[in-house]
Amino acid sequence: MDRPRIIIFDTSLRDGEQSPGCSMNVEEKLRLAQQLDRLGVDVIEAGFPIASDGDFEAVRAISASVRRPIIAALARAVPGDIDRAWQAIQGAARPRIHVVLATSDIHLKYKLRITREECLEKARESVRRAKALCADVEFSPEDATRSDQDFLCQVVEAVVAAGATTVNIPDTVGYSTPEDYGRLLRILRERVAGIEKVTISTHCHNDLGLAVANSMAGVQAGARQVECTINGIGERAGNASLEEIVMAMRVRPDRYPYETGIVGEQIYASSQMLAEITRVPVQPNKAITGRNAFAHEAGIHQDGMLKNPLTYEIMTPQSVGVPDSRLVLGKHSGRHALALRCEQLGHQFDRRELDEVYRRFVVLADRIKKVQDSHLLELIQEVCAQGKRIPPASAAMPYAKAASAAVASSNEVQLPFPGTAPANGSTSSITVAFADYHGEQEDYLWGV
Numbered sequence: 001m002d003r004p005r006i007i008i009f010d011t012s013l014r015d016g017e018q019s020p021g022c023s024m025n026v027e028e029k030l031r032l033a034q035q036l037d038r039l040g041v042d043v044i045e046a047g048f049p050i051a052s053d054g055d056f057e058a059v060r061a062i063s064a065s066v067r068r069p070i071i072a073a074l075a076r077a078v079p080g081d082i083d084r085a086w087q088a089i090q091g092a093a094r095p096r097i098h099v100v101l102a103t104s105d106i107h108l109k110y111k112l113r114i115t116r117e118e119c120l121e122k123a124r125e126s127v128r129r130a131k132a133l134c135a136d137v138e139f140s141p142e143d144a145t146r147s148d149q150d151f152l153c154q155v156v157e158a159v160v161a162a163g164a165t166t167v168n169i170p171d172t173v174g175y176s177t178p179e180d181y182g183r184l185l186r187i188l189r190e191r192v193a194g195i196e197k198v199t200i201s202t203h204c205h206n207d208l209g210l211a212v213a214n215s216m217a218g219v220q221a222g223a224r225q226v227e228c229t230i231n232g233i234g235e236r237a238g239n240a241s242l243e244e245i246v247m248a249m250r251v252r253p254d255r256y257p258y259e260t261g262i263v264g265e266q267i268y269a270s271s272q273m274l275a276e277i278t279r280v281p282v283q284p285n286k287a288i289t290g291r292n293a294f295a296h297e298a299g300i301h302q303d304g305m306l307k308n309p310l311t312y313e314i315m316t317p318q319s320v321g322v323p324d325s326r327l328v329l330g331k332h333s334g335r336h337a338l339a340l341r342c343e344q345l346g347h348q349f350d351r352r353e354l355d356e357v358y359r360r361f362v363v364l365a366d367r368i369k370k371v372q373d374s375h376l377l378e379l380i381q382e383v384c385a386q387g388k389r390i391p392p393a394s395a396a397m398p399y400a401k402a403a404s405a406a407v408a409s410s411n412e413v414q415l416p417f418p419g420t421a422p423a424n425g426s427t428s429s430i431t432v433a434f435a436d437y438h439g440e441q442e443d444y445l446w447g448v
């Protein structure tokens with residue numbers, strides 16, 4: 001099967017670095033660039049050399065030491081920027097100059113204070129200048145999605161004729177929808193002479209949470225490069241998330257039959273390194289790289305996961321480099337998950353001992369929400385030390401009732417037991433339904 005190859009253009013070091021609190025020094029940028037190389041990105045946008053000496057040095061250092069991917073440097077459509085960008089990347093094995101110039105009327109009028117005609121001329125001249133220095137030239141009409149479409153087509157045609165090899169279509173303000181964005185790319189492909197000679201690229205911002213969806217719509221409309229960042233960092237609400245785009249293609253090749261060169265197993269490490277360097281933590285529920293992305297707390301989910309991960313997992317944590325699917329132990333956890341974690345900590349219990357561990361565990365979990373291994377070890381030690389005091393559990397009684405009775409008779413329990421609500425209609429109906437195919441796990445009474 002011959003699937004189109006999508007070029008992954010990572011801009012964590014440029015667009016990403018522009019996000020609040022995400023600035024990095026030269027060493028940090030170099031370290032991240034080396035990780036992006038291991039991750040297998042095709043293009044690293046290393047920075048904006050005219051912006052500062054630090055940025056210039058970082059781009060130069062990355063160009064000198066990261067040799068496999070293309071190294072791109074950003075430049076506004078002015079000679080000084082283009083020349084400075086070239087100075088920074090000329091030592092790269094595969095340099096690219098990325099020229100940006102806004103094309104929307106609102107940017108032309110208020111930011112650049114130039115006419116459309118002047119814009120067209122600047123675009124053409126800057127690409128010519130960049131092309132004279134570097135064979136690989138990308139052009140971005142900033143705010144493309146809010147530009148007049150006829151004018152946008154004119155500008156793109158001019159830069160293609162001037163030698164641009166990639167044309168990137170930024171949704172700079174994150175205003176587009178997937179339908180709009182796909183349609184815009186199709187219009188460009190239909191109307192612009194020579195467009196078939198260049199690579200069309202997406203660059204979508206996440207102000208409406210649509211960056212990834214818009215990028216995917218762009219790919220479906222013929223884009224063959226996607227600009228994105230690790231953890232979706234970037235200006236304001238961020239950029240399209242690299243890991244989400246890549247995994248959407250891997251998990252749903254039926255909808256997105258495209259290939260990338262990304263080494264999935266390096267995704268998590270890249271995300272962790274970026275979070276560590278910028279000290280901007282990943283939101284816990286972030287798709288793919290958040291700490292809860294592969295965590296399962298609810299008892300029925302945990303039990304299903306232990307029997308067959310496919311019950312609740314559409315991709316394995318290992319496929320994106322997460323070391324283990326972490327079952328979070330909380331008050332909704334079942335006995336099966338608790339027993340497994342105890343085993344992983346080196347403790348095996350018989351049924352009665354487990355009753356006691358579980359009883360104490362639920363009381364603790366109600367108090368502290370998330371039971372860490374250290375808490376569990378403490379609790380296990382208590383139970384082991386007081387081994388003789390373990391109340392006998394009747395073999396005839398379901399776990400929950402037995403443990404419930406044990407709680408009721410214990411003097412040590414300070415807090416009301418959270419799971420004493422089996423009378424609750426919804427709780428019992430879930431338990432009954434579940435018991436149909438899983439008779440041994442009565443302890444769902446405790447959690448759901």
Ligand SMILES: [Zn+2]
Pocket residue numbers: 015172203205234235239
């Ligand atoms: Zn951007």
